[in-house]
Amino acid sequence: MDIRARKIYEALFALEDLREIFRHALPTGLNDNEEEQFLDGVARVETIIKELKEGKGSPLKYVEDTIELRTREEEYININAIQPGGRLTPEARKALITYGDGYSICDKCLEGRLDKIRKPPVDEFHAELAEFVGMDEARVVPGARRGFQAVASSLLERGDVVIVSDLAHYTEFLAVENVGGVIKEVPSGEKHIITGDAVAEKIELVKKELGRLPKLIIIEHFDYQFGNEHDVHGVGKVAKAYDIPFLYNGAYSVGMVPVNGKKIGADFVVGSGHKGMAAVAPSGVLATTDEWAPKVFRGSEIVGDVSDRTFKHKEPEMLGCTLMGGTLLSMMASFPRVKERVKRWEEEVEKSNYFIREFLRIEGNKILSEYPRKHTLSKVDTRNSFDKIAKTHKRRGFFLSDELKRRGIVGEFAGSTRVWELNTYGLNWDRIKYLSEVFIEIAGKYEMPVG
Numbered sequence: 001m002d003i004r005a006r007k008i009y010e011a012l013f014a015l016e017d018l019r020e021i022f023r024h025a026l027p028t029g030l031n032d033n034e035e036e037q038f039l040d041g042v043a044r045v046e047t048i049i050k051e052l053k054e055g056k057g058s059p060l061k062y063v064e065d066t067i068e069l070r071t072r073e074e075e076y077i078n079i080n081a082i083q084p085g086g087r088l089t090p091e092a093r094k095a096l097i098t099y100g101d102g103y104s105i106c107d108k109c110l111e112g113r114l115d116k117i118r119k120p121p122v123d124e125f126h127a128e129l130a131e132f133v134g135m136d137e138a139r140v141v142p143g144a145r146r147g148f149q150a151v152a153s154s155l156l157e158r159g160d161v162v163i164v165s166d167l168a169h170y171t172e173f174l175a176v177e178n179v180g181g182v183i184k185e186v187p188s189g190e191k192h193i194i195t196g197d198a199v200a201e202k203i204e205l206v207k208k209e210l211g212r213l214p215k216l217i218i219i220e221h222f223d224y225q226f227g228n229e230h231d232v233h234g235v236g237k238v239a240k241a242y243d244i245p246f247l248y249n250g251a252y253s254v255g256m257v258p259v260n261g262k263k264i265g266a267d268f269v270v271g272s273g274h275k276g277m278a279a280v281a282p283s284g285v286l287a288t289t290d291e292w293a294p295k296v297f298r299g300s301e302i303v304g305d306v307s308d309r310t311f312k313h314k315e316p317e318m319l320g321c322t323l324m325g326g327t328l329l330s331m332m333a334s335f336p337r338v339k340e341r342v343k344r345w346e347e348e349v350e351k352s353n354y355f356i357r358e359f360l361r362i363e364g365n366k367i368l369s370e371y372p373r374k375h376t377l378s379k380v381d382t383r384n385s386f387d388k389i390a391k392t393h394k395r396r397g398f399f400l401s402d403e404l405k406r407r408g409i410v411g412e413f414a415g416s417t418r419v420w421e422l423n424t425y426g427l428n429w430d431r432i433k434y435l436s437e438v439f440i441e442i443a444g445k446y447e448m449p450v451g
């Protein structure tokens, strides 16, 4: 293993210790003791840099006591299903270093509202975010789930029906549960794809059964189980026809796939910062139209009975402010690259298909997602291939993870050689080809037939 990745961490940490000296010194300058500490610190950095250059020394293992260094993005190829879209850009990591302090975004908050801060340009970022997803207004939220929650809490009364997919993420269920709503699932059928027609049928069924229409439709563009593409345009049309608001769940699309909410016919677009926008968790976006903004982003109306205080410019659904430091700044710092990368989505899909094609050369390997792939997240079935080896291997189900890890591949669910998910998002062609070869090489080692 190349020690240099860990040496870089060590150097960064040593620089942080230098930075710390200034956080305790007088603004007028360092005192003698601090100057000495400073020189010692610089010498330490130099030693580490020397080791870095030579690729020597002992590898750093811990950030602190019990917190291990996380090096899976540097030392491995990570094919985890949920992590690749949230991998930080270098700009985001730099922003995190400088804006990591708690309420760091509040230095120049003049109006007591996050989305109105002009330095750094949070207000502009909000306008750009709305435009980026083809909507009128946007707010940053602590995760896609908080976007669902804000919409559910604004639109629903106890007992109201919400249409979701039978592949829907649990956070949609919980957002509805919190306001006492009722979930009705649209079956995705044998193909595991939600169509506009299926949504219309479910609406009719609800109308017949309960004598009332659903109050909200939440459908994901790409579901988290198969990474299949669902007919969100079709759903948008049906939603319009029945005049039911439609929340487009873009957790697996916003920040990776070009999204235009209005063209889709969405009333709300929700995205995840840490799943799709190269941002620190928890972060995300909730965007809507001019029609719905006054409802979901309404101002507070509550009054204190003793103090008479009101908070009219605070938005209750946002609990005032949402992302107040590293989360937001990482999102903003990544944004220029995120805007560029969605234009290269077709190539991401091409790479995904290249890998799956190679993967399917191994006899018995199956793809459970739609194929050809339209996304980088895929569900595969290795019960008739690698799992057969697992049955007699002394490491049982862990043998595949062992073999992968030995070759620098991590992120699959360790011990899972049956039905599992992987994601190739963001891997360059060299990595995609290497990854494909690794699976074929492991198959070869165990004398599994490869076509």
Ligand SMILES: *Cc1c(COP(=O)(O)O)cnc(C)c1O
Binding pocket: 142, 143, 144, 145, 146, 168, 169, 171, 220, 222, 223, 224, 249, 251, 252, 271, 272, 273, 274, 275, 283, 284
């Ligand atoms: C990951 C995911 C979510 C949750 O996103 P958070 O940003 O973590 O709240 C919601 N829906 C789908 C389809 C997802 O894949």
